Structure formats: C-alpha cells, structure tokens
Amino acid sequence: MSETERAEEVRLAVYGGFARIGRAPGAAELAARTGFDNREVRQALELLHQTRDLVIDTATGDIVMAHPFSSVPLGFSIMGSRTLWWGGCAWDSFAIPHLLRDEPDVLVATRCPACDAPHAWVARRDTPPPGDQVAHFLVPVAHMWDDIVHTCGNQRLFCSTGCVDAWLKRTGRRRGHVMDLPTLWRLARGWYDGRLERGHIRRDPSSAAAHFTAAGLRGAFWGLPEH
Structure with missing residues (x-):
C-alpha cells in the first residue's frame, strides 16, 4: 500500500471517529482501526496536514481539526x-x-x-x-x-x-x-x-x-x- 493510500485510510478513520463520537481518535485508536503501526499512522497524519485534509498540532501530532469538526473549543457547540x-x-x-x-x-x-x-x-x-x-x-x-x-x-x-x-x-x-x-x-x-x-x-x-x-x-x- 502506498503512502497516499495509507493516508486515505487514516483520513476516513479520523472522520468516521468524529462523526460517530464527536472527537478525534488518538494514534493508538487509528492504528487499531486501520491495522497500521504507530509510525505509519503518524506519517499519514503529517501528510494529511500537508495536504490540508486535517490540521494537526505539529509539536504533539494531535489532531486539532478535521473540518467541519474540531478537537478544541472555538466558540461553538453542536x-x-x-x-x-x-x-x-x-x-x-x-x-x-x-x-x-x-x-x-x-x-x-x-x-x-x-x-x-x-x-x-x-x-x-x-x-x-x-x-x-x-x-x-x-x-x-x-x-x-x-x-x-x-x-x-x-x-x-x-x-x-x-x-x-x-x-x-x-x-x-x-x-x-x-x-x-x-x-x-x-x-x-x-x-x-x-x-x-x-x-x-x-x-x-x-x-x-x-x-x-x-x-x-x-x-x-x-x-x-x-x-
């Protein structure tokens, strides 16, 4: 599987998590859901950040936003x-x-x-x-x-x-x-x-x-x- 294909699997897992439970899955959850190891998950998240499909905290690797969802409060609850x-x-x-x-x-x-x-x-x-x-x-x-x-x-x-x-x-x-x-x-x-x-x-x-x-x-x- 290519890096781009792994990134798409991680993107779908992130969006699915937000849609179902209202928050971003952590790296361990993403690894369990996709079958990738933690390093592959981190690489996928970094690529998705570069392509503006997700927003991550570049210091921690945590998911900040997957528009229209957010992991941080910015003034709105839904x-x-x-x-x-x-x-x-x-x-x-x-x-x-x-x-x-x-x-x-x-x-x-x-x-x-x-x-x-x-x-x-x-x-x-x-x-x-x-x-x-x-x-x-x-x-x-x-x-x-x-x-x-x-x-x-x-x-x-x-x-x-x-x-x-x-x-x-x-x-x-x-x-x-x-x-x-x-x-x-x-x-x-x-x-x-x-x-x-x-x-x-x-x-x-x-x-x-x-x-x-x-x-x-x-x-x-x-x-x-x-x-």
Whole structure:
C-alpha cells in the first residue's frame, strides 16, 4: 500500500471517529482501526496536514481539526440527536447537518463575542435558521490557511452589526466580511460534500469561487469581483 493510500485510510478513520463520537481518535485508536503501526499512522497524519485534509498540532501530532469538526473549543457547540461536537467556526457549525445525513438538524450554540449574549439555532438542511444575527469573518480567503486555527476562531456570530463594530473597536481589529444567517447557511450548505467518503478531493480554487458566488458572496475578501 502506498503512502497516499495509507493516508486515505487514516483520513476516513479520523472522520468516521468524529462523526460517530464527536472527537478525534488518538494514534493508538487509528492504528487499531486501520491495522497500521504507530509510525505509519503518524506519517499519514503529517501528510494529511500537508495536504490540508486535517490540521494537526505539529509539536504533539494531535489532531486539532478535521473540518467541519474540531478537537478544541472555538466558540461553538453542536448537539445532534446522540452526539455533541465542537464546531470549528460559524461556517463549520452550520455545515455539520449538511455533511451528516443521519442528522437532519442540530442545535448550534454560541455567545456573542462583543456582549456575551447567548445564541442558539436549530440548523437544518432544508432552510436557513431564522434570526437577525450576523456572522463576521475576520481573515480573507487568500490568507485563511496562514493560521487556520486563528482563522476559524475568528469566524463568529454576533447579535448585530453594532456588536461587530463594538468588538472591532475593543480588539483593534479591522473589519472583515459581515453576512446574514441565510448567506452563512448557503455558504455552509454542500461545502464539505463527500468528505466522509473514500477518494474525497478538496475543492480547487475555481470550485471554491463558484461555491462562494452561488452563496451570494462578492468582492476581494472572497477573491471574487465586486459585482
């Protein structure tokens, strides 16, 4: 078996673990599930990190993220019918019911970063959640992978644009992109299609741009024309 084939087996085991139990399998669990030794598992994880199919802590080798799942809390919890997940960001949290076909809806919970107000929505596959809240994405798409944990930690949901402005003023950060809940839902819908299946290939730039455009996004933040 080639290194690439071993990496695909490990990727499937990681995603399967997240989907079933809400957390990343450890190296020993992955070795038991795949039949590979610990060294082969570590090599596979490193390759998957390089190809951006997973995010690992390069110091420890631990799995940090397998989008849309996260091993670390970044502001969101997602409750399904039997499983609790950490959501990596607003985008990923709303994507989970689209990815998991046996979860037609999930409860997404968070707090406004500006005023700490609690918010919760039932996120479904068939329709956007109601609400006047807005999402603010801090990091433009061209730089999202410069530090993906920072990027995901700053894709948050706020009570309103007023709360976004207050948070930006308090933190000294520059405005990124603000979108309403229907746009966020369209962005999340279908973005991770096939990620639980064998042979999944991440979107290339043209496919990503087409998806952003279909979601109603425009402008340089998304690497797209303004109109």
